[in-house]
Amino acid sequence: MTQTKEFSYPSSDGVHTIHAHEWFPQSSPIAVIQIVHGVAEHIGRYQHLAQFLTAHGFVVCGEDHLGHGLTVNDGRYGYFAPRGGWDLVTQDVRRLREIEGKKFPGLPHVLLGHSMGSFLTRTYLIRWPGTVDGAVLSGTGQEKAPLVAFGRLLAGGLAALKGSDYVSPLIYELSLGAYNKKFQPARTRADWLSRDRDMVDANLNDPLCAFQPTVSMFRDMMEGLQFIASKKNLSKMDVDTPIYFLSGDQDPVGSMGKGVRKVEAMFRSAGCRDVTVKLYAGGRHEMFNELNRQEVMEDLLVWLEQRFFD
Template sequence: MLHEVSFPSYNKRDEVQGWIYVPAARPKGIVQIIHGFGEHSRRYLHMISKFMDAGFIVAADDHVGHGKTAMVSGVWGDWGDAGFHTMMEDEHTLKELVCEKYPNLPYFLFGHSMGSFIARDYAAKYGDELAGVTICGTTGSFRGAAETALLLKKAMDDGLGTDSNPEFTGALMGWMCERCDDVTIGNEWICSDPYVQRDHAEDPFDAFTRPTSNRSMYDFTQMMLSIEGTQWAEKVPTSLAFYNIGGDQDPVGEYGKGIYEVSNWLCETGHEVTTRVYSGYRHEIHNYSDIKDEVEDGILQFMLAAVPS
């Protein structure tokens, strides 16, 4: 069964477009998939099917400025003027809609890349509503975020918030193909599979080729800076378990260093965290044909361990 839903965004401008996928079985729990920067939730269809086959209801939406939400609003690459918590609050609204239809089930988050930042922000405010969180392709201290934030703030103060300046995107993310050979598209850092690269670049629901406004890039930096250090982890309930996964050739996680940074912040504040780093793989470990089933099985094992028998 599939429910298509829409709801007003926290930014008071957009109608967020979402989906609730329901297996033809008694559900064991619910998992909400939170997609990353510049993509959309249907890039996770393999994962959605795998989770449904295991008995989980799956919820997902397309963020403001992304995917079908942007197609409906006509606004790509701009997240509104309500600040960097916008997407996190939208994910909480979706969670409330899902729980109205399917109450009293263990609720999990899976967030990839920016989606993992959103999930970490969510856990700091609403973590007591969750049974577990998987963060995939996450960041520790993101290289250049603080410095680029200062440049973006000046641009906003100069009245250029709704403009899009490529030099800011370059300053924040232009280095991410530094370990990739034969760079022709610019997204090679996500996965070494050229078919995944082309699928991502040519997908009409992806925002990869569309500019992002200065104020949204600023919000992106603030999102990353807000989830740094033990000061973030201390806001998360210690009863909430994390599964932290990524590839050791992922620049977002500083090639493994940032992944362990996050796990150490959680461990230092008394949290249960399981960490798994896949050697030789880039950002989208769930899109490598040779390991995606293994990646998804690991997430399922983490969630099933928290589901009452």
């Protein structure tokens, strides 16, 4: 059985306490994999991935972001902060990396970011280059700059008008709510996540996933997308850090593969020397919850072993 531990540490916002989780292998650990989860989910959803990785000698860790999972103690789900939320959440990811670095000095440390977590990971790679040994970007993408700017303006305007914790049905339908349109007639509002009905239903029935983000969180995320699209910022990355993109070619977040290739090109243009892309035919947004998730995890293992243990 995989050994687990839950703990907490102070958030960068000076107010909240971040809930974190660790999974340990039975043997001596060979590396640390830090999972950075996506929007409207939590680190507990990665239990099966953690069990797979610990069975192969990895320590796995991750935290619930501000406004997510068990970090929420004030009922404000989908809310980062009044201002500067993207920076705060990224700093919380950095703090966990520092904590794990002290626990496991000298071991390779890899960030694995999914969806919004991939955007946070890309932000991390810019802000703290050379402080991780690799990055896995799952379900990533990059919307066109005018659309991102419009989203930031609209969400920011609503936050100023109605309050930073306001939840806008309009913004939700224009963003996350629009992803399901690719899969009509749809069985549920979350068919875009996976072809595996059980996994979709588990998400819909999870009380920690049953919320819509606030307008300020959408604004913060748009600010983050602008930050990671900047050529100036991309040039700050450590070009020797290995990068692994994995996505379904039917993932609307990655524009059905085109957005993933766009980000790949951005990384290559920034000089990154070790970039791998894996697009899975028919796969949707959550490849670790897809019908072929065993294949996806085994491919990840191969990439990790080739980079760090050959």
